[in-house]
Amino acid sequence: MFRFSTLALVLVVTMAPVAFAEDATVNVHFDAGQHSKEFESSIQGDAGVNYMLQVKEGQVMQVLFSTSKGSCYMNVFEPGNTSEAVHIGSTSGNEFGASPTKAGTYKIQVYQMRATARRNETCKYAISFEVTGAGKASAPAAAAGPSEVAKGACLYKIGVDAEIAQASALKPGYWELIMKAKSGHKKVACTVSDDGEIADWVEMK
Secondary structure (H helix, E strand, O other): OHHHHHHHHHHHHHHOOOOOOOOEEEEOOOOOOOOEEEEEEEEEOOOOEEEEEEEOOOOEEEEEEEEEEOOOEEEEEOOOOOOOOOEEHHHHOOEEEEOOOOOEEEEEEEEOOHHHHHOOOEEEEEEEEEEEOOOOOOOOOOOOOOOHHHHHHHHHHHOOOEEEEEEEEEEOOEEEEEEEEOOOOOEEEEEEEOOOOEEEEEEEO
């Protein structure tokens, strides 16, 4: 009975699932008026760190990595792709640059290789980030278009079954609607506000 109990205990311990440490996450923010930042830290075993850096499209980004104790590396993942690294530190070295950048968040993963992680070794490192350039400006939002009240007022006044062929913004809250009769040749330019007030009405030839 003693042998059986000891064997059973060994099997339970051997078959127990191994718990892996979760990587920490650090959001990189630059101080006001600055375009670079450096971190000094350490990792132990299989616990890594993910640095998240948000950039605009068309900027210039540089990441520098170095170790002062132990052996660890960095991988870089582009925005929208967290499964395939564009830079693998163990083979590509400790520097990464992107010019121009893609819009979104880059993930820079600091980690140890499996052999040193299994030995629960500690790696001390420094990592710096630099982003320069204004990047591409976001395209201005398109006008939403005339309100249903404005369209209804013009279509009601034309007096025949018609459709809006063109809508042009004149100033905030005002539109010029070009309407065409569905049958016949009637064509009208209607200047109208979003609350349905018709400011001008021109019969077109």
